[in-house]
């Protein structure tokens with residue numbers, strides 16, 4: 001039986017008649033950074049949207065912090081921080097207003113919110129953007145603000161869809177360090193990524209999906225073995241072998 005802070009059980013999602021995700025099961029345990037990998041259209045975003053209840057699965061369920069996303073989405077959202085693939089709206093809010101808004105939504109006491117927001121603003125070098133409108137920020141800067149917003153309520157579970165895309169190397173490092181720190185304190189991190197070289201050094205486990213199905217899972221060593229590759233193989237070699245058959 002799968003156990004973890006986040007458990008995906010027999011997930012299936014269809015668009016029209018076509019399955020985007022089929023029979024997908026995996027778990028992310030406390031302290032783990034789990035990277036979902038796969039080619040374009042493999043079903044990563046669909047999976048993450050099902051995890052946070054943005055999409056309703058056609059079969060299966062996701063249990064986060066012991067709560068079913070089908071029946072207890074509110075509880076799931078309470079213990080989860082989510083970074084979507086594409087930024088959503090809020091162009092008319094200043095960065096500080098957006099973070100206040102998220103803090104209010106999360107019912108974070110004002111003084112706590114202000115201390116946490118300031119810590120993250122300084123960590124991600126966002127000081128000069130406090131008064132900028134979300135709509136006038138560069139893509140990478142919006143990404144940093146969305147990451148900060150997802151961390152404000154100190155969630156036990158983090159679900160991040162390509163969180164490093166568009167971020168400069170310094171911010172990528174900051175984010176990796178912070179996610180490692182949070183995982184070290186018992187958080188479960190689920191992220192999708194195309195950055196195999198980053199994931200190789202960063203993730204505790206990977207799940208490789210193709211055509212909506214999990215084709216390999218485990219530590220780097222595990223997936224190398226699954227791909228029948230030697231010690232020197234990289235995650236890119238594993239990916240190419242398992243996904244492309246080369």
Ligand SMILES: Nc1ncnc2c1ncn2[C@@H]1O[C@H](COP(=O)(O)OP(=O)(O)OP(=O)(O)O)[C@@H](O)[C@H]1O
Nearest residue numbers: 015016019020038039040041042043044045046047
């Ligand atoms: N709203 C939608 N309507 C119809 N089909 C969709 C919709 N969203 C996704 N799909 C299809 O579902 C499949 C999985 O898409 P998904 O976005 O989950 O893949 P992904 O692994 O996140 O891809 P990428 O790496 O390109 O972000 C694809 O075939 C895609 O075309």
